[in-house]
Amino acid sequence: MNTTAALIETEYRLGAHNYKPLDVVLSRGEGVYVWDMEGNRYLDCLSAYSAVNQGHCHPKIFQAMMEQAQKLTLTSRAFRNDQLAHFYEEIAALTGSHKVLPMNSGAEAVETAVKAVRKWGYEVKGVAENKAEIIVCSNNFHGRTMGIVGFSTDPDARTGFGPFAPGFKVVPFGDIDAFRAAITENTVAFLVEPIQGEAGVLVPTPGYFPAVRELCTRHGITLILDEIQTGLGRTGKLLAEEHEGIEADVTLIGKALSGGFYPVSAVLSNSEVLGVLKPGQHGSTFGGNPLACAIARAALKALTEEGMIENSARMGDRFQKGLTDIRSNIIKEVRGRGLMLAVELVPEAGGARKYCEALKQLGILAKDTHGDTIRIAPPLVITAEQVDWAVEQFAKVLASA
Numbered sequence: 479m480n481t482t483a484a485l486i487e488t489e490y491r492l493g494a495h496n497y498k499p500l501d502v503v504l505s506r507g508e509g510v511y512v513w514d515m516e517g518n519r520y521l522d523c524l525s526a527y528s529a530v531n532q533g534h535c536h537p538k539i540f541q542a543m544m545e546q547a548q549k550l551t552l553t554s555r556a557f558r559n560d561q562l563a564h565f566y567e568e569i570a571a572l573t574g575s576h577k578v579l580p581m582n583s584g585a586e587a588v589e590t591a592v593k594a595v596r597k598w599g600y601e602v603k604g605v606a607e608n609k610a611e612i613i614v615c616s617n618n619f620h621g622r623t624m625g626i627v628g629f630s631t632d633p634d635a636r637t638g639f640g641p642f643a644p645g646f647k648v649v650p651f652g653d654i655d656a657f658r659a660a661i662t663e664n665t666v667a668f669l670v671e672p673i674q675g676e677a678g679v680l681v682p683t684p685g686y687f688p689a690v691r692e693l694c695t696r697h698g699i700t701l702i703l704d705e706i707q708t709g710l711g712r713t714g715k716l717l718a719e720e721h722e723g724i725e726a727d728v729t730l731i732g733k734a735l736s737g738g739f740y741p742v743s744a745v746l747s748n749s750e751v752l753g754v755l756k757p758g759q760h761g762s763t764f765g766g767n768p769l770a771c772a773i774a775r776a777a778l779k780a781l782t783e784e785g786m787i788e789n790s791a792r793m794g795d796r797f798q799k800g801l802t803d804i805r806s807n808i809i810k811e812v813r814g815r816g817l818m819l820a821v822e823l824v825p826e827a828g829g830a831r832k833y834c835e836a837l838k839q840l841g842i843l844a845k846d847t848h849g850d851t852i853r854i855a856p857p858l859v860i861t862a863e864q865v866d867w868a869v870e871q872f873a874k875v876l877a878s879a
C-alpha cells in the first residue's frame with residue numbers, strides 16, 4: 479500500500495476529487511525543499527499557496543509547537559489561556575491594529591469580517607437591518623465557504639451551489655469609477671485583495687488603492703484588505719498595503735501566520751469594527767487556542783527576526799528579473815511583487831499545466847492557475863543561488879517550447 483502508485487490510487491478511489499494535484503507524493507520538507515517518497519528533491523515554488531513563507535518545518539516554530547503541545551493545547555474561549563494576550567500584543571505591535579480576533583482558516587476570517595462590518599454598519603453607521611451592502615471585486619478569491627462563494631465570480635466556485643446570501647455587489651478589480659458608482663448609503667464595506675492571487679497575481683495600477691482609501695473614508699465605508707495570501711512578507715513588505723501607502727480598517731491574515739504548522743487566522747481592526755461584537759455573537763472552539771497562539775507567535779518571530787521580509791523583496795526582484803530576461807515566444811507577461819510572482823503564457827502555449835509537469839521533472843513544483851498562468855511563490859528563505867537555479871529551469875522549460 480505504501481508505493482507512490484498505490485497511494486495515488488487510494489486517494490483517487492476514496493477521496494473527493496475536488497483538487498487536481500500534480501502526481502507527486504510528498505513525504506518530507508525542509509526550508510525551500512520538499513522530497514517525494516522516492517527521495518527526489520523539489521524546490522517548492524508554491525509554499526502551500528503561500529502558507530509556508532518561513533520554509534518547511536522551520537525548527538523554531540517546531541520547537542515552540544512541541545513545547546506548547548506538552549503543556550496545554552486547547553481550553554476553548556470559555557477560559558483564558560496564558561498565550562492569547564501575548565498573541566494579541568505581538569500582532570498589534572507589528573501591525574498597529576487595535577483589536578485582534580483569532581480564527582482558524584482564512585475563509586473563517588473572511589466570514590468573520592463580513593459579520594463584523596455588517597454589525598458595525600447596523601450599530602454605528604445606522605444602516606437598517608438586512609440592508610447592508612458589501613462591495614467586492616470580480617475574480618476575487620476569499621475562500622470556499624457558502625457566504626464567500628456566493629459573491630465569487632468564478633463559475634466553478636459557484637455554479638450549482640446556490641442559493642446564496644444577498645448583500646454583495648461586484649465591481650471590476652482596479653476600476654475606481656465602478657467602485658465609486660457602486661457606493662450607496664447602505665455600503666458598509668469594500669472587501670478586496672491588495673493583489674489578486676488566485677486570479678493570477680493581478681497587481682493593481684498605481685493610484686487605485688489610495689483612491690479607494692479616500693472614497694472609503696469619505697463615505698464611511700470600512701476597507702477590508704484580505705491579506706491572507708499577500709500578507710506576512712509574501713510581497714516583500716509585512717503587509718501589501720504598505721506598497722500602496724494606505725491603511726485598511728480591517729485586515730485579514732492567515733496562511734503564513736502559522737508557518738504551515740496549523741491553521742491560524744486573524745481579523746485585525748480598529749477598535750470600532752471588532753468592538754461591536756459582544757459575548758455570544760461570534761466564536762470558534764479552536765480559535766485562539768494556546769497551541770495555535772504559540773505557533774503563530776513563533777511564526778511571526780521567525781518572519782521578522784530572520785530577515786525573511788527583506789529577503790522576499792530582494793529575491794523577488796531577482797526572480798522577477800530572471801524570468802523577465804528569459805527569451806521565449808510563449809511568455810506573455812511576468813508580473814508580481816516580492817516573491818508573489820506569475821508567468822502568464824500566450825494562449826497558443828496550450829495551457830500552463832504541462833509546463834508545471836515539465837518543471838516537476840526538473841525538480842521544481844509550481845502551480846498553474848486560470849489555464850495560462852504559472853504561479854511562483856517559494857518560501858521567503860530562498861537564496862540567490864536557488865533563485866538563479868530556478869530561473870535556469872524555467873528557461874529550459876519555457877524557452878524550449
Ligand SMILES: Cc1ncc(COP(=O)(O)O)c(C=O)c1O
Nearest residue numbers: 583584585619620621704706707
Ligand atoms: C486571498 C485569500 N483569502 C482567503 C483564502 C482562504 O483561506 P483558507 O484556504 O485558509 O480558507 C485564500 C486561500 O487561498 C486566499 O488566497
